[in-house]
Amino acid sequence: MDIIKPRTLSGFMELLPEKQVYFENMMAKLRETYSLYGFFPLDTPQIEASEILLAKGGGETEKQIYRFTKGDTDLSLRFDLTVPLAKYVALNYGKLTFPFRRFQIGKVYRGERAQRGRFREFYQADIDIIGDGSLDIINEAEIPGIIYKTFKTLGLKRFVIRINNRKVLNGFFELVGAGEKAGDVMRTIDKLEKIGAEKVLNLLTEEIGLPEETAKAILDLITCQERGLSPLDALEAYRGKNETLDLGITELATVARYMAQFGVPQENYVIDLTIARGLDYYTGTVYETMLLDHPEIGSICSGGRYDNLAGYYTDKQLPGVGISIGLTRLFFVLEDQKYLNPALKPTPADVLILPMTEDLGPAISFATQLREAGIRTQLHCEKKKFKQKMSYADKLDIPFVVFLGEDEIRDGKVTVKDMVSGEQLTISPAMAAAGILEKVNLARAVPPISEPAAE
Amino acid sequence: MDIIKPRTLSGFMELLPEKQVYFENMMAKLRETYSLYGFFPLDTPQIEASEILLAKGGGETEKQIYRFTKGDTDLSLRFDLTVPLAKYVALNYGKLTFPFRRFQIGKVYRGERAQRGRFREFYQADIDIIGDGSLDIINEAEIPGIIYKTFKTLGLKRFVIRINNRKVLNGFFELVGAGEKAGDVMRTIDKLEKIGAEKVLNLLTEEIGLPEETAKAILDLITCQERGLSPLDALEAYRGKNETLDLGITELATVARYMAQFGVPQENYVIDLTIARGLDYYTGTVYETMLLDHPEIGSICSGGRYDNLAGYYTDKQLPGVGISIGLTRLFFVLEDQKYLNPALKPTPADVLILPMTEDLGPAISFATQLREAGIRTQLHCEKKKFKQKMSYADKLDIPFVVFLGEDEIRDGKVTVKDMVSGEQLTISPAMAAAGILEKVNLARAVPPISEPAAE
Numbered sequence: 001m002d003i004i005k006p007r008t009l010s011g012f013m014e015l016l017p018e019k020q021v022y023f024e025n026m027m028a029k030l031r032e033t034y035s036l037y038g039f040f041p042l043d044t045p046q047i048e049a050s051e052i053l054l055a056k057g058g059g060e061t062e063k064q065i066y067r068f069t070k071g072d073t074d075l076s077l078r079f080d081l082t083v084p085l086a087k088y089v090a091l092n093y094g095k096l097t098f099p100f101r102r103f104q105i106g107k108v109y110r111g112e113r114a115q116r117g118r119f120r121e122f123y124q125a126d127i128d129i130i131g132d133g134s135l136d137i138i139n140e141a142e143i144p145g146i147i148y149k150t151f152k153t154l155g156l157k158r159f160v161i162r163i164n165n166r167k168v169l170n171g172f173f174e175l176v177g178a179g180e181k182a183g184d185v186m187r188t189i190d191k192l193e194k195i196g197a198e199k200v201l202n203l204l205t206e207e208i209g210l211p212e213e214t215a216k217a218i219l220d221l222i223t224c225q226e227r228g229l230s231p232l233d234a235l236e237a238y239r240g241k242n243e244t245l246d247l248g249i250t251e252l253a254t255v256a257r258y259m260a261q262f263g264v265p266q267e268n269y270v271i272d273l274t275i276a277r278g279l280d281y282y283t284g285t286v287y288e289t290m291l292l293d294h295p296e297i298g299s300i301c302s303g304g305r306y307d308n309l310a311g312y313y314t315d316k317q318l319p320g321v322g323i324s325i326g327l328t329r330l331f332f333v334l335e336d337q338k339y340l341n342p343a344l345k346p347t348p349a350d351v352l353i354l355p356m357t358e359d360l361g362p363a364i365s366f367a368t369q370l371r372e373a374g375i376r377t378q379l380h381c382e383k384k385k386f387k388q389k390m391s392y393a394d395k396l397d398i399p400f401v402v403f404l405g406e407d408e409i410r411d412g413k414v415t416v417k418d419m420v421s422g423e424q425l426t427i428s429p430a431m432a433a434a435g436i437l438e439k440v441n442l443a444r445a446v447p448p449i450s451e452p453a454a455e
Numbered sequence: 456m457d458i459i460k461p462r463t464l465s466g467f468m469e470l471l472p473e474k475q476v477y478f479e480n481m482m483a484k485l486r487e488t489y490s491l492y493g494f495f496p497l498d499t500p501q502i503e504a505s506e507i508l509l510a511k512g513g514g515e516t517e518k519q520i521y522r523f524t525k526g527d528t529d530l531s532l533r534f535d536l537t538v539p540l541a542k543y544v545a546l547n548y549g550k551l552t553f554p555f556r557r558f559q560i561g562k563v564y565r566g567e568r569a570q571r572g573r574f575r576e577f578y579q580a581d582i583d584i585i586g587d588g589s590l591d592i593i594n595e596a597e598i599p600g601i602i603y604k605t606f607k608t609l610g611l612k613r614f615v616i617r618i619n620n621r622k623v624l625n626g627f628f629e630l631v632g633a634g635e636k637a638g639d640v641m642r643t644i645d646k647l648e649k650i651g652a653e654k655v656l657n658l659l660t661e662e663i664g665l666p667e668e669t670a671k672a673i674l675d676l677i678t679c680q681e682r683g684l685s686p687l688d689a690l691e692a693y694r695g696k697n698e699t700l701d702l703g704i705t706e707l708a709t710v711a712r713y714m715a716q717f718g719v720p721q722e723n724y725v726i727d728l729t730i731a732r733g734l735d736y737y738t739g740t741v742y743e744t745m746l747l748d749h750p751e752i753g754s755i756c757s758g759g760r761y762d763n764l765a766g767y768y769t770d771k772q773l774p775g776v777g778i779s780i781g782l783t784r785l786f787f788v789l790e791d792q793k794y795l796n797p798a799l800k801p802t803p804a805d806v807l808i809l810p811m812t813e814d815l816g817p818a819i820s821f822a823t824q825l826r827e828a829g830i831r832t833q834l835h836c837e838k839k840k841f842k843q844k845m846s847y848a849d850k851l852d853i854p855f856v857v858f859l860g861e862d863e864i865r866d867g868k869v870t871v872k873d874m875v876s877g878e879q880l881t882i883s884p885a886m887a888a889a890g891i892l893e894k895v896n897l898a899r900a901v902p903p904i905s906e907p908a909a910e
Contacts, residue, residue, distance in 0.1 A: 004510045006546040006768040009528070012500040014543065016550055017557065024496045036826040038804035038833030041479045045467040045576050046501065046562060047521075055459045066502075068523030070566055073464070088469065091461040095471055097850045099837060101803060102472065107501060111525055121500055131837070138815060138836040149826075261819040313461040348556060349493035360593060364716040371491040371604075378493030381593040382554060382586070395552045 011112070011120035013328050018397075021346035023331055025448040026154055027105055030125050030325070033150045034103035037142070039127055042102040044084040046109075050074040052087055055312035064110040077109035081126045081324070082309075089130055090313035098132035099139070105327070117336070119328050128322030130309055135319045140285040140305050141255040143321055144269055145262030147289055147301055150325075155341055155447030158292040159300070161264065162272040165252040166282050166304070168235065169273070171245025172221060175238065176214045184208045186276040189222060193274065193295075197223060222273040231271045232256065248284075255285055283307040287323060293451070297333050301325045334449055341450035347397040349378040350440045354389050356405035363404045366414060366429055373433045375440055393419060399443070400436050466567070466575035468783050473852075476801035478786055480903040481609055482560055485580050485780070488605045489558035492597070494582055497557040499539040501564075505529040507542055510767035519565040532564040536581045536779070537764075544585055545768035553587035554594070560782070572791070574783050583777030585764055590774045595740040595760050596710040598776055599724055600717030602744055602756055605780075610796055610902030613747040614755070616719065617727040620707040621737050621759070623690065624728070626700025627676060630693065631669045639663045641731040644677060648729065648750075652678060677728040686726045687711065703739075710740055738762040742778060748906070752788050756780045789904055796905035802852040804833040805895045809844050811860035818859045821869060821884055828888045830895055848874060854898070855891050 008014045015023055031041070050067055053076045066077040078084050081104050089096065105125040112118050127146065129139045144161045151159050169189075173182045188203045197219055204215035224234035235249045256271060277286045284305030291300060303323030310318050334340060351370055355363035363379060370377040378398070380389050393401050403415040408426065415426045416436070427435075463469045470478055486496070505522055508531045521532040533539050536559050544551065560580040567573050582601065584594045599616045606614050621641075628637045643658045652674055659670035679689040690704045711726060732741045739760030746755060758778030765773050789795060806825055810818035818834060825832040833853070835844050848856050858870040863881065870881045871891065882890075 003769065004506060004767055006507065006542045006765075007504065008542070008546065009500060009502060009504060009530070012502065014499055016547060017495040017497065017555075020496055020498060023498070035803075035831050036829070038807075038831050040472040040803040041475055042472065043475060043478070044469055045464060047464060047467065047564075047576060049462065049464060051459060052461065066523075066525055068521075070521055075464070087461045087463070091463065092471060097847060100472075101833070109502075121502065134838065136836045136838065138834065142834070145823075258815065258819065261816050263823050310461075312459055314458065348490075348495040352493075360713065361716050364713065368600075368718050374491070376490050376493050378556070379593065379597070381591045383589070383591065392552060 009120075011114040011118065013119055013122070013332070017348070018346035019335065019340075021348070022335075022340050022344065022448050025344065026327070026331065027123075027125075029153050029448065030105060030150060030327075031103075033146070033153050034125075034127055036149070037101070037127075037146050039101040039103040042085075042088070042104045043106065044078075044081075044088055044104070046078055046107060047075050048078060048084060048087070050076040052313075053078060053083055056083070061110075064112055066109045066111060079110050080108055081106060081124050082128075082322070085126075085128060085130075086310035087313055089318060090310040090316070093314060093316060098130065099135060100130045101127070102130075103127045117329065117332050119332070122326060122328035125325040125327050126322060128309075128320050130318050130320040133317050133319075135321065137251055137254050137284075138258060139321050140251070141258035142262055143285075143303065143323055144255075144259050144264050144287065147287065147323060148262075148264045148268055151289070151301075153447065155449035156291070156339075156451065158451055159268065160290055160292060161269040161301075162275050162288045162290065163252070163255065163259075163269060164271065164273055164275045164286050165248045165255075165284055166276070166286055167244050167248030167284060168252055169248075169276060171242045171248050172238065173218070175242040175245055176217045178210055178214055178218065181208055181210070183280060185210070185218065189218070189274060190276045192222070224273070231273050234273075251284060277302065277304055281306050283319075285321065294333065294337060300330050300333075337452075339449050339451060341446060341448055343450065344446045344448055345397045345399065345443065347399070348376065349396065349398050350376045350443075351378070351400045351402055351436060352389075352393045352396075352398045353377060353379050353402045353404065354386075355379070355381060356403060357409060359409075362409045366402065366404065369429055370433055370436070373437055375433065375436055399439070402432065464575075466569040466573065468574055468577070468787070472803070473801035474790065474795075476803070477790075477795050477799065477903050480799065481782070481786065482578075482580075484608050484903065485560060485605060485782075486558075488601070488608050489580075489582055491604070492556070492582075492601050494556040494558040497540075497543070497559045498561065499533075499536075499543055499559070501533055501562060502530050503533060503539060503542070505531040507768075508533060508538055511538070516565070519567055521564045521566060534565050535563055536561060536579050537583075537777070540581075540583060540585075541765035542768055544773060545765040545771070548769060548771060553585065554590060555585045556582070557585075558582040572784065572787050574787070577781060577783035580780040580782050581777060583764075583775050585773050585775040588772050588774075590776065592706055592709050592739075593713060594776050595706070596713030597717055598740075598758065598778055599710075599714050599719050599742060602742065602778060603717075603719045603723055606744070606756075608902065610904035611746070611794075611906065613906055614723065615745050615747060616724040616756075617730050617743045617745065618707070618710065618714075618724060619726070619728055619730045619741050620703045620710075620739055621731070621741060622699050622703030622739060623707055624703075624731060626697045626703050627673070627693065630697040630700055631672045633665055633669050633673065636663050636665065638735060640665070640673065644673070644729060645731045647677070679728070686728050689728075706739060732757065732759055736761050738774075740776065749788065749792060755785050755788075792907075794904050794906060796901060796903055798905065799901045799903055800852045800854065800898065802854070803831065804851070804853050805831045805898075806833070806855045806857055806891060807844075807848045807851075807853045808832060808834050808857045808859065809841075810834070810836060811858060812864060814864075817864045821857065821859065824884055825888055825891070828892055830888065830891055854894070857887065 108124050147161050170182050173179050192200050204210045205212050275288050282304035286304035288299035289301035305321040307319045309320050353363050367377045367379050399419050401417045413426050414429050414432050416432045417424045563579050602616050625637050628634050647655050656670050659665045660667050730743050737759035741759035743754035744756035760776040762774045764775050808818050822832045822834050856872045868881050869884050869887050871887045872879045
């Protein structure tokens with residue numbers, strides 16, 4: 001038979017088993033955390049009719065889309081989880097209860113130019129809260145609480161959630177006479193971190209055509225922290241001069257106040273007037289999340305408040321707030337930066353049972369007993385040498401090996417070897433199960449990520 | 456703005472939130488169960504190079520494949536999880552430890568003719584154990600143990616795992632002179648249940664051209680149970696006459712013996728010489744799983760032993776054994792037959808907190824406390840009437856509602872209403888959390904499926 005050289009497409013993440021254990025652990029933690037906040041799990045098809053997915057049309061995204069026909073149908077692979085959500089909510093409007101809270105963790109597709117750390121197939125982990133007609137500001141404060149809890153549960157500590165409000169920016173731009181160019185201004189100040197204040201000033205005046213005074217006023221406000229001013233204090237000076245701005249200031253202050261009550265520690269968030277988020281879509285609070293030790297990788301969790309989720313599919317006004325974690329890229333970065341926690345042993349089993357007799361009955365029974373107790377158990381009955389079987393346990397990082405020989409079977413005991421300490425005990429099956437379970441439960445509490453000590 | 460009518464493609468399952476809760480619960484139970492047996496989780500891309508996926512080439516499957524080009528690349532969506540596994544094992548052979556045990560739950564794609572209960576995008580939930588060069592028979596006996604445990608954990612009781620061995624069939628066909636037509640004979644007897652013994656006999660003689668005597672001998676053996684003979688007893692009469700048959704009989708007897716030790720009760724399995732499984736691929740034990748009350752839907756979990764997983768991609772001999780559950784179709788059938796357990800409340804939250812004061816601080820704090828205790832909690836702070844908020848809890852089946860008014864806040868208490876019993880208590884937050892957690896843990900132990908009482 002001719003052999004075809006096996007390969008995986010470039011831009012598609014395919015992990016070795018040990019790495020996959022970390023990835024699955026992270027996904028499980030995301031599901032658990034999101035669930036604690038009362039979100040429904042949701043799953044939508046990976047393929048949609050192109051007319052649905054491309055309702056918004058045009059732009060950079062369209063070029064990247066995996067689009068094809070099957071029979072007569074023009075199909076596309078989803079490129080995010082937001083458009084399918086909009087379709088879902090519009091389609092099922094009458095059957096949903098609002099506010100509708102859902103999370104979804106799934107693969108999306110973008111045919112980007114292949115490069116290190118960029119993926120064409122990647123997981124997004126999204127949550128959204130959708131109101132019917134209205135949605136209270138408290139939801140915008142709960143979201144950073146969820147972001148904080150999520151990353152803390154994964155094992156991260158040194159991250160900061162940046163918060164801004166689009167009404168603050170839009171209102172201030174109006175106030176200084178740059179209201180009509182708000183979109184352009186927003187996209188320009190988004191570049192501040194990358195290109196610096198001077199270049200942003202140049203762009204605002206020369207490309208966008210703002211008077212230098214206006215451009216300076218904008219830069220002055222958004223970089224107020226550099227002069228030791230808190231953004232909320234700086235903003236108070238402008239209160240009463242523009243309705244949108246006033247509303248934005250109130251929202252921002254409210255979100256900040258509640259956020260502390262939601263348990264986000266001071267060191268994990270900052271009000272930052274420089275973040276704008278490119279998308280026109282957002283209308284209120286916006287979020288970005290940065291790793292303090294790796295600002296260069298950009299935001300690992302972003303989102304914001306929007307006023308109209310599903311305008312392409314329905315007349316209903318559906319405001320909402322949501323965030324998205326690009327999980328595949330995040331995992332790539334964490335692994336690349338050696339953040340995977342070595343204390344989490346990426347093993348498929350807690351126990352390996354080695355039967356030493358012809359009759360496998362007692363070994364099978366003990367395996368069943370351990371599994372009933374919730375202990376992940378493998379039987380190793382292959383025709384291999386003892387040394388090879390121990391090396392199998394070693395390679396897979398299985399923490400306990402159980403020997404069942406004639407003596408053990410006669411005495412109704414099992415011999416348990418702790419592969420870490422080397423300790424070996426011959427005890428009753430029940431005692432062995434209890435002892436193993438205790439250590440296994442400790443091991444399960446280990447988070448998948450650990451930050452290297454600061455240098 | 457023009458509105459595009461939202462729709463989901465036909466043949467693609469998209470569940471309402473309550474139904475999705477059941478589906479997620481089933482997937483979680485599969486992951487847990489498979490993990491107990493020491494399988495690595497695995498995830499492979501949904502898209503592969505067509506040359507890889509279609510290495511085997513031709514046949515019915517190829518027509519159904521979602522195949523397209525992106526740039527210069529000829530791509531296909533995977534149509535099962537076995538071919539990607541073969542590629543993965545061949546590609547990573549040097550980095551894997553054998554026997555390699557993996558499970559994978561993921562979507563696959565087949566452009567079948569759309570009809571009720573048939574899906575073009577559907578989940579498969581697979582496990583496989585792959586050996587390097589050899590694999591002990593014990594693995595073939597452990598698999599039914601896993602099938603049993605899986606369906607029992609989901610809540611099913613009235614199912615039967617049918618077991619046969621391809622060596623028994625092949626050996627017997629050789630013995631009666633039908634060895635050269637084994638494939639055709641196998642595909643014909645696979646139809647026995649559908650078309651009956653008489654028609655099978657006709658096909659065997661007229662279409663396949665077996666002498667009537669031979670065809671009768673085959674039918675006699677495989678239907679021996681109808682004459683009150685156990686298949687293993689019936690087979691013993693032929694021992695010593697054909698090497699393959701002898702090996703098959705020994706394997707089948709061994710699997711049956713160990714299977715009982717793996718805890719599969721007598722009423723949940725049967726040795727059934729009529730099941731052949733169409734695929735040429737299988738070489739030893741084969742499995743099918745039937746719902747006793749719904750034989751018409753066919754097998755809900757099938758698989759078997761194969762000698763060569765990845766012959767298209769590598770010279771290495773990689774025998775294995777595996778099974779697959781077609782989860783989407785299974786879910787469709789269970790829902791259709793009203794098997795979803797009404798005792799499992801498909802709610803996104805255990806508690807809904809209704810703050811009754813302007814200051815949301817105490818409500819937020821209590822929400823945080825409940826979430827820390829692992830209780831799924833929603834805050835309802837929308838500007839709605841009390842009655843509407845209670846109706847929200849009702850519609851979403853949230854079992855507990857907590858009221859936090861001025862009195863409660865002053866006294867450091869919370870008022871908890873049990874929405875099922877109607878009972879209402881004003882108690883300390885800690886007591887409330889403990890009481891709720893206890894009931895929530897009971898509710899979590901409820902399986903997603905319950906069989907209606909037999910009629």
